[in-house]
Amino acid sequence: MKRFGVSLPEDLAKAVEKLSEELGTTRSAVVAQAVSNFLSAYSQHLKDGHRCMGAVLAITKGVEDVNEALERYRELIVNFSHMHVEGKCVSVFVVYGDGKKIGEFLMAISERADKAYFTPLE
DSSP states (O other), rough: OOOOOOOHHHHHHHHHHHHHHTTSOOOOHHHHHHHHHHHHHTTTTTTOOOOOOEEEEEESSSSSGTTOOOOOTTTGGEEEEEETTTTTTEEEEEEEEEHHHHHHHHHHHHHHSSEOOOOOOO
């Protein structure tokens, strides 16, 4: 077992704490399961040299929150849609290219969004 520190936004840390209490387990077990699921879902798609098509969904307070990532990874973005729903900005990016670059784009979006998701499309 390897130990290391992880910083989480306050609301996410509270959600992990609450879920661990409800499940009668440790925060570490909850985080380990979440990381395992993330790695399992993405490891085949978001790797160097793999050509990948997918969709990235981002929920933000404003599209300007993701503009820098949008510009930096423009070559990956095949199509982009933006809408407003109940005071939130919802952006959907259809991406195609190197899986590692798509993973970098997802992480850049995740750092700025309230929520971000990747779904492989092939």
